Amino acid sequence: MEEPIIEISDLSFKYPQQKREALSHLDLTVTSGEWVAVIGHNGSGKSTLAKLVDGLLVPETGTVKIAGVSLTSETLWDIRKNIGMVFQNPDNQFVGANVEEDVAFGLENQGVPREQMIERVRSALESVGMWDFAQHEPARLSGGQKQRVALAGVIALRPKIIIMDEATSMLDPEGRKEIIQLIKNLNQKNGFTVISITHDIEEASLAERVVVIDDGVLVQNDKPENVFQRGAALIESGLDIPFSEKLKNEIKNYGIEVPQEYLTEKGMVDWLCQFISKK
Amino acid sequence: MSIHFEKVNYIYQAGTPFEHQALKNVTVSIPKGSYTAIIGHTGSGKSTLLQHLNGLLKPSSGHVTVADKEITSTTKNKELGELRKHVGIVFQFPEAQLFEETVVKDIAFAPKNFGKTQEEAEKIAIEMADLVGLPDNILNGSPFELSGGQMRRVAIAGILAMKPDVLVLDEPTAGLDPKGRLEMMQMFEKLHQRQQLTIVLVTHQMDDVANYASHTIVLEKGEVIAAAPPKEVFKNPQWLLEHHLALPKATKFAYELQKTGKFSFDKMPLTEKDLAAAIANSLKRGGN
Amino acid sequence: MSGVSFSFFLKGVRPLIWLILFTVLLQVFFSRGGTVYWQFGPLSLTSSGVINGSYVFCRFVLIIFMSTLLTLTTAPLEIADAMESLMGPLKKIKVPVYEISLMLSIALRFVPTLMDETEKIMNAQRSRGVNFGEGSIVQQIKSVIPLLIPLFVSSFNRAEDLATAMEARGYRGGEGRTKYRVHFWRLNDTLACVVFAFLTVILLGLRNW
Numbered sequence: 001m002e003e004p005i006i007e008i009s010d011l012s013f014k015y016p017q018q019k020r021e022a023l024s025h026l027d028l029t030v031t032s033g034e035w036v037a038v039i040g041h042n043g044s045g046k047s048t049l050a051k052l053v054d055g056l057l058v059p060e061t062g063t064v065k066i067a068g069v070s071l072t073s074e075t076l077w078d079i080r081k082n083i084g085m086v087f088q089n090p091d092n093q094f095v096g097a098n099v100e101e102d103v104a105f106g107l108e109n110q111g112v113p114r115e116q117m118i119e120r121v122r123s124a125l126e127s128v129g130m131w132d133f134a135q136h137e138p139a140r141l142s143g144g145q146k147q148r149v150a151l152a153g154v155i156a157l158r159p160k161i162i163i164m165d166e167a168t169s170m171l172d173p174e175g176r177k178e179i180i181q182l183i184k185n186l187n188q189k190n191g192f193t194v195i196s197i198t199h200d201i202e203e204a205s206l207a208e209r210v211v212v213i214d215d216g217v218l219v220q221n222d223k224p225e226n227v228f229q230r231g232a233a234l235i236e237s238g239l240d241i242p243f244s245e246k247l248k249n250e251i252k253n254y255g256i257e258v259p260q261e262y263l264t265e266k267g268m269v270d271w272l273c274q275f276i277s278k279k
Numbered sequence: 280m281s282i283h284f285e286k287v288n289y290i291y292q293a294g295t296p297f298e299h300q301a302l303k304n305v306t307v308s309i310p311k312g313s314y315t316a317i318i319g320h321t322g323s324g325k326s327t328l329l330q331h332l333n334g335l336l337k338p339s340s341g342h343v344t345v346a347d348k349e350i351t352s353t354t355k356n357k358e359l360g361e362l363r364k365h366v367g368i369v370f371q372f373p374e375a376q377l378f379e380e381t382v383v384k385d386i387a388f389a390p391k392n393f394g395k396t397q398e399e400a401e402k403i404a405i406e407m408a409d410l411v412g413l414p415d416n417i418l419n420g421s422p423f424e425l426s427g428g429q430m431r432r433v434a435i436a437g438i439l440a441m442k443p444d445v446l447v448l449d450e451p452t453a454g455l456d457p458k459g460r461l462e463m464m465q466m467f468e469k470l471h472q473r474q475q476l477t478i479v480l481v482t483h484q485m486d487d488v489a490n491y492a493s494h495t496i497v498l499e500k501g502e503v504i505a506a507a508p509p510k511e512v513f514k515n516p517q518w519l520l521e522h523h524l525a526l527p528k529a530t531k532f533a534y535e536l537q538k539t540g541k542f543s544f545d546k547m548p549l550t551e552k553d554l555a556a557a558i559a560n561s562l563k564r565g566g567n
Numbered sequence: 568m569s570g571v572s573f574s575f576f577l578k579g580v581r582p583l584i585w586l587i588l589f590t591v592l593l594q595v596f597f598s599r600g601g602t603v604y605w606q607f608g609p610l611s612l613t614s615s616g617v618i619n620g621s622y623v624f625c626r627f628v629l630i631i632f633m634s635t636l637l638t639l640t641t642a643p644l645e646i647a648d649a650m651e652s653l654m655g656p657l658k659k660i661k662v663p664v665y666e667i668s669l670m671l672s673i674a675l676r677f678v679p680t681l682m683d684e685t686e687k688i689m690n691a692q693r694s695r696g697v698n699f700g701e702g703s704i705v706q707q708i709k710s711v712i713p714l715l716i717p718l719f720v721s722s723f724n725r726a727e728d729l730a731t732a733m734e735a736r737g738y739r740g741g742e743g744r745t746k747y748r749v750h751f752w753r754l755n756d757t758l759a760c761v762v763f764a765f766l767t768v769i770l771l772g773l774r775n776w
Contacts, residue, residue, distance in 0.1 A: 041456050042427060042459065051731070056735060087732055091725070095733060107745070108744045114745055114749065143321075170453065235457055243529075254556075269536055273536075363694055368690075368691075373691065376691035376713075423720065
């Protein structure tokens with residue numbers, strides 16, 4: 001399982017009407033089955049990266065390899081079969097007239113025979129808990145439900161990699177929680193490689209690795225706890241400051257020594273209990 | 280200027296098979312000068328309630344009092360124009376309302392509609408652009424070439440330009456990154472403090488309720504199930520759980536601490552500042 | 568038979584009633600020929616006028632009834648599918664039938680979304696002091712601009728997003744695609760065809776008789 005599934009080297013991209021490079025000489029390797037969170041403020045180049053990996057944009061320099069195959073115009077369509085993407089706006093990626101037809105869209109594109117399609121649509125919808133809504137039109141679904149359908153559309157295609165491009169940012173807290181939980185299952189139980197582009201600290205904290213992109217440059221690539229240790233500076237990188245870091249800062253104001261390293265909320269409770277017991 | 284709802288019912292598509300009651304017997308007040316947060320799930324009736332604040336919707340029965348004007352089901356649309364000047368609503372993703380060639384013209388749109396001359400309106404527009412923190416060099420450019428966060432500020436300035444007494448914000452930070460969210464919330468706080476604006480905030484973010492609101496209205500399935508200051512609403516975690524509502528992070532953390540038996544809080548803290556103060560206090564006293 | 572109540576058909580006629588009456592009256596009073604019953608200036612009531620008038624009336628009502636029946640019993644998408652299958656032969660002369668049908672189906676899918684969007688933008692502009700549907704014609708036309716421009720902008724953004732999403736899901740034209748939604752020929756379809764063929768023959772017979 002330790003083999004690399006995404007290998008990016010020296011990747012640069014510039015949008016036609018802009019002076020600055022949206023992405024500049026980026027190197028990144030993701031191993032199979034890994035969950036990597038990509039963070040950065042709005043306009044930092046995160047989404048550009050996702051589109052380059054899926055061949056939706058063509059890089060100026062550099063290469064992208066998916067499962068050992070270089071991304072070129074010849075390999076593009078085969079490579080896309082390995083990657084499923086869920087985008088930010090739930091409404092703007094719903095192609096079908098109803099839920100099951102939307103899930104079937106990708107399968108139709110791949111020319112999957114109808115009998116197989118029926119079965120794969122059903123099992124994909126069941127895995128996101130939306131089979132009961134198979135006949136519903138998008139207008140009758142909530143944002144969270146639409147994103148679950150989008151995810152089912154991805155699962156039905158059985159890719160190796162799932163890219164979530166701020167897929168939870170337009171949802172209410174409940175919808176967000178559901179999607180994050182689903183992603184967690186897909187990563188841990190089904191072994192999908194997950195790239196999640198996000199501003200959500202909870203989503204990022206579930207990842208095995210956090211990649212920080214700032215103005216098109218990769219500035220940090222480390223375990224979440226090491227990235228979160230940056231504390232207040234995280235907000236410049238498009239992530240909220242972890243609650244425990246905020247609390248540590250406030251407690252420091254009362255002249256109390258706090259640990260340097262990043263603590264989870266549970267870790268923070270434990271530390272406070274120890275601290276008070278010592279007194 | 281306070282707003283009062285008295286036994287307001289609102290029914291969508293009354294008399295058809297699609298009939299749906301969105302507000303049920305709502306009696307609630309939004310006090311003058313308050314910072315009122317409205318919370319509740321998607322479909323709880325929040326947006327229907329909002330649209331009653333400036334007469335976009337009229338109650339099916341009952342009445343709403345805004346700016347000493349009573350709105351009932353029979354109020355004529357013509358009489359509502361004046362009202363819209365007093366209550367400015369910033370809808371979700373308000374950048375969708377931009378349409379003019381330049382930023383200034385777009386912000387000046389509302390004052391012009393309410394009878395200001397072109398010059399007066401543009402003067403107000405420049406003032407408002409400054410108030411929401413837009414740089415001068417973009418004012419004569421197209422609003423469509425700005426970043427998402429800036430477009431939203433233009434839209435908000437366009438509402439503030441009506442000089443409303445009440446500013447209604449429907450999830451104003453949705454889709455922004457955390458830094459943008461924080462800056463936006465601080466801007467509203469400043470407006471609330473300096474301009475004495477009454478603010479009505481619809482939000483899913485309990486931390487924003489804890490940090491900024493003075494008053495909370497909780498809606499569920501079209502009914503008001505609580506109307507009180509945040510510290511009252513967040514006092515009962517069991518009740519919140521039953522209604523699928525979250526606690527502010529600091530309050531949740533305080534409950535976790537209390538569960539260990541080593542800490543106890545007389546008043547549950549709502550913000551990090553309160554929490555840190557309470558913890559520091561306990562640590563200095565040496566716990567229970 | 569269609570399970571649609573008669574009052575629903577009447578409701579369909581209602582919005583067009585003035586147009587129908589106007590056309591019928593035009594036919595009745597301005598047609599010439601046949602026996603003249605009554606005359607006043609350019610107006611005349613003649614037998615052929617009355618006959619023409621009732622023809623026009625029946626045609627209008629039938630068109631409305633038929634279209635009501637079609638839209639109430641058949642989902643728009645099924646109509647789109649039917650169009651595709653009817654246009655099938657055009658594939659031979661390189662008409663992108665499949666793409667046209669997909670476009671139609673996506674357009675239909677976005678109708679509720681755009682209606683929603685329209686309502687939201689109208690509410691936002693009303694809150695900024697626009698009165699839709701009030702004042703002089705010039706004012707009314709002016710008030711449409713703050714609605715139309717945002718709608719265009721958001722539709723273009725949506726279209727762009729949608730194109731990206733479709734490409735990411737492997738859409739590369741109609742070639743080699745399979746279909747999830749299929750329709751089967753049932754006994755009822757055969758019956759309907761037979762009945763219609765029969766009716767056509769009878770009507771033709773009546774006309775020539």
